[in-house]
Amino acid sequence: MSGTTLYDKIWDAHMVEADSDGNSLLYIDRHLVHEVTSPQAFEGLRMAGRSPRAPHKTLAVADHNIPTTNRAGGLDAIDDPESKLQIETLEKNCAEFGIDYLPMDDIRQGIVHVAGPEQGFTLPGLTIVCGDSHTSTHGAFGALAHGIGTSEVEHVLATQTLIQSKAKNFRINVVGQAPAHVTAKDIALAIIGEIGTAGGTGYVLEYAGEAIEALSMEGRMTLCNMSIEAGARAGLVAPDEKTFAFLKDRPRAPKGADWDKAVAYWQTLTSDDDAVFDKEITIDAAALPPLVTWGTSPQDVISIDGHVPDPAAIDDEARRKATERALDYMGLQAGTPMQEVTIDRVFIGSCTNSRIEDLRAAAAIAQTGKVAASVNAMVVPGSGLVKQQAEAEGLDKIFIEAGFDWREPGCSMCLAMNADKLAPGERCASTSNRNFEGRQGRGGRTHLVSPEMAAAAALAGHFVDIRDFKAEA
Amino acid sequence: MEKFDKLTGIAAPLDIINVDTDMIIPKQFLKTIQRSGLGKNLFDEMRYTPDGEEIADFVLNQAAYREAQILVAGDNFGCGSSREHAPWALLDFGIRCIIAPSFADIFYNNCFKNGILPIVLPQAEVDKLMDDAKRGANATISVDLENQTINGPDGGTISFEVDGFRKQCLMEGLDDIGLTLQKAQAINAYEETLDAQPWR
Numbered sequence: 001m002s003g004t005t006l007y008d009k010i011w012d013a014h015m016v017e018a019d020s021d022g023n024s025l026l027y028i029d030r031h032l033v034h035e036v037t038s039p040q041a042f043e044g045l046r047m048a049g050r051s052p053r054a055p056h057k058t059l060a061v062a063d064h065n066i067p068t069t070n071r072a073g074g075l076d077a078i079d080d081p082e083s084k085l086q087i088e089t090l091e092k093n094c095a096e097f098g099i100d101y102l103p104m105d106d107i108r109q110g111i112v113h114v115a116g117p118e119q120g121f122t123l124p125g126l127t128i129v130c131g132d133s134h135t136s137t138h139g140a141f142g143a144l145a146h147g148i149g150t151s152e153v154e155h156v157l158a159t160q161t162l163i164q165s166k167a168k169n170f171r172i173n174v175v176g177q178a179p180a181h182v183t184a185k186d187i188a189l190a191i192i193g194e195i196g197t198a199g200g201t202g203y204v205l206e207y208a209g210e211a212i213e214a215l216s217m218e219g220r221m222t223l224c225n226m227s228i229e230a231g232a233r234a235g236l237v238a239p240d241e242k243t244f245a246f247l248k249d250r251p252r253a254p255k256g257a258d259w260d261k262a263v264a265y266w267q268t269l270t271s272d273d274d275a276v277f278d279k280e281i282t283i284d285a286a287a288l289p290p291l292v293t294w295g296t297s298p299q300d301v302i303s304i305d306g307h308v309p310d311p312a313a314i315d316d317e318a319r320r321k322a323t324e325r326a327l328d329y330m331g332l333q334a335g336t337p338m339q340e341v342t343i344d345r346v347f348i349g350s351c352t353n354s355r356i357e358d359l360r361a362a363a364a365i366a367q368t369g370k371v372a373a374s375v376n377a378m379v380v381p382g383s384g385l386v387k388q389q390a391e392a393e394g395l396d397k398i399f400i401e402a403g404f405d406w407r408e409p410g411c412s413m414c415l416a417m418n419a420d421k422l423a424p425g426e427r428c429a430s431t432s433n434r435n436f437e438g439r440q441g442r443g444g445r446t447h448l449v450s451p452e453m454a455a456a457a458a459l460a461g462h463f464v465d466i467r468d469f470k471a472e473a
Numbered sequence: 474m475e476k477f478d479k480l481t482g483i484a485a486p487l488d489i490i491n492v493d494t495d496m497i498i499p500k501q502f503l504k505t506i507q508r509s510g511l512g513k514n515l516f517d518e519m520r521y522t523p524d525g526e527e528i529a530d531f532v533l534n535q536a537a538y539r540e541a542q543i544l545v546a547g548d549n550f551g552c553g554s555s556r557e558h559a560p561w562a563l564l565d566f567g568i569r570c571i572i573a574p575s576f577a578d579i580f581y582n583n584c585f586k587n588g589i590l591p592i593v594l595p596q597a598e599v600d601k602l603m604d605d606a607k608r609g610a611n612a613t614i615s616v617d618l619e620n621q622t623i624n625g626p627d628g629g630t631i632s633f634e635v636d637g638f639r640k641q642c643l644m645e646g647l648d649d650i651g652l653t654l655q656k657a658q659a660i661n662a663y664e665e666t667l668d669a670q671p672w673r
Contacts, residue, residue: 016660
């Protein structure tokens with residue numbers, strides 16, 4: 001009998017009951033909740049007279065809707081009445097149902113996928129869900145983590161389980177050493193470019209290989225975060241010493257003898273050498289350039305030294321039509337060198353790239369010049385703790401000095417639910433995860449890049465090859 | 474949840490691949506704390522100008538498709554965000570069935586929780602139904618969940634696959650929280666094993 005994969009092991013360890021149809025009742029260890037996808041779930045509990053089964057296994061924080069300016073005034077200072085109501089509703093629901101809540105004026109508040117790991121709420125080997133597709137982020141710790149809909153949020157609250165059918169195993173080996181300036185974001189975009197936005201549908205991805213082992217925990221979170229952009233609900237990296245070092249002494253991580261016992265268990269969480277994967281690909285990190293998206297799907301990636309593709313050269317009719325539609329929406333001409341594409345806005349933030357390492361990388365570029373006069377650039381830290389750390393390192397001053405806006409933590413212009421959004425036709429270099437039509441504001445044009453590429457574009461006013469980037473004289 | 478057994482209705486063709494949930498319901502409509510009322514904003518940015526005027530050539534604005542109950546679409550339908558507002562908006566508009574070559578996982582799952590049947594068919598079959606749908610209001614399609622068949626306007630029958638448990642829940646309009654709560658003993662038994670791993 002062949003060995004088992006990391007995904008198989010976590011799955012088996014959480015099986016409450018299997019039925020004959022191939023569906024299983026899976027135990028859920030951790031549940032993250034935010035203001036946008038939870039109100040109807042709490043209302044459902046209330047209407048059915050149900051209460052949460054294990055409220056201490058849920059952690060709530062407002063992130064999607066929350067303003068990134070003028071936070072000192074608290075809830076009362078939120079201009080948009082609907083946003084305010086949604087955050088108020090979350091606070092009330094948490095109080096009513098006994099759920100831990102990180103309030104908006106708490107230093108721990110932040111994007112749910114940044115705050116969870118910071119608190120040690122995220123641990124290896126756990127099942128973690130949230131009404132947000134980027135829950136895949138937590139797979140960086142070797143946890144089985146995925147997004148769910150609001151009905152399932154209610155199901156998890158009421159039962160601490162989910163009815164699931166098992167996904168297939170897909171290993172992505174990223175071999176070799178990534179060159180300088182080729183980041184976790186570029187590796188993620190390269191994978192999505194290779195397998196497509198539906199390439200991972202029905203699978204759990206396991207990222208393995210030298211280039212993955214070399215990534216920091218922040219980098220692994222960036223990579224796993226974008227698993228959903230490849231269609232996979234979850235991505236995994238086997239936990240290792242970096243994982244344990246990141247988690248040790250976090251508020252919710254186990255302590256003392258429990259810690260030692262946990263680490264001993266976590267060290268068993270790897271795919272067996274003889275495990276069989278349903279699908280497997282290998283990508284050579286050493287051959288990767290920094291990447292940028294040109295279209296309206298995260299699979300529309302091209303090297304920063306490449307050109308806007310020509311739909312006429314695409315044989316497949318559906319793909320050709322999609323490319324024509326994307327270029328029309330993006331206002332781009334086939335054949336244009338990407339580095340000649342000028343930008344209006346820069347967004348550095350989101351659950352993909354708003355952690356301290358991302359801000360350090362962006363600040364290293366920002367300190368070499370000034371934001372171009374034609375560009376409006378903003379930096380939105382992923383959490384209050386990231387912001388505090390960045391300020392302790394003086395990164396805020398570097399950004400402000402260079403002409404970037406330095407904001408309060410939240411999802412912000414990644415999805416543009418709050419006031420941070422693109423105007424129609426505005427073009428943005430963004431460190432976020434989705435370049436869909438209208439994602440950052442109706443008619444807005446999003447190009448996904450790494451933090452350092454975004455910072456360099458802010459200074460130059462157009463995309464630049466970070467490998468050739470020279471500080472201004 | 475409303476039961477789904479048989480449906481005969483107008484099918485609207487949405488011949489686009491990778492229709493994402495931001496397209497289905499843009500984020501400005503996610504600020505609601507209710508499930509209902511999202512139908513008017515379904516496909517908002519494709520359906521209306523920034524001034525709120527209808528865009529005449531968008532399929533659901535055409536006279537033949539205003540009452541559509543079935544959507545025929547391209548590959549990877551529902552990709553992106555986990556927002557259940559997407560199936561809520563479709564349902565509120567009146568869509569009870571979506572036919573496509575493939576769906577994104579979370580969206581697919583969310584449909585079943587809301588009485589919507591997503592049907593996966595090979596590309597060639599979808600292409601045929603897409604052609605049928607483009608014929609307009611005369612092109613009604615019949616979906617029979619019990620027998621797992623689709624009948625197009627020309628009388629041909631197509632079979633489809635669906636998970637047995639999900640089929641039963643849809644046909645009986647079952648609340649799966651209620652079903653899971655009946656398994657409380659198994660959940661209790663599982664939770665007793667957690668003592669060995671106190672960090673969980």
